[in-house]
Amino acid sequence: MWQRDRNRIRIIRVRNLAQDRTVIAVRDLDTAPDLADMREQFPELAALWDVVRRQFWEVAG
Numbered sequence: 582m583w584q585r586d587r588n589r590i591r592i593i594r595v596r597n598l599a600q601d602r603t604v605i606a607v608r609d610l611d612t613a614p615d616l617a618d619m620r621e622q623f624p625e626l627a628a629l630w631d632v633v634r635r636q637f638w639e640v641a642g
Contacts, residue, residue, distance in 0.1 A: 583616070583633050590616040590637050595629075 582594040591613035595604040607613045
């Protein structure tokens with residue numbers, strides 16, 4: 582789950598359904614990491630971050 586915060590993409594929640602675990606979950610948008618931070622922390626999820634970025638640009642249009 583992500584949310585637009587001005588020109589940033591904030592990651593609110595990431596859940597690994599296969600392992601039934603939450604990777605990250607925040608309540609406050611101000612403390613939510615942005616997409617660049619998440620790419621650095623979880624490079625193995627590059628395909629997911631690409632989808633989030635693509636969705637962002639579709640919405641931002």
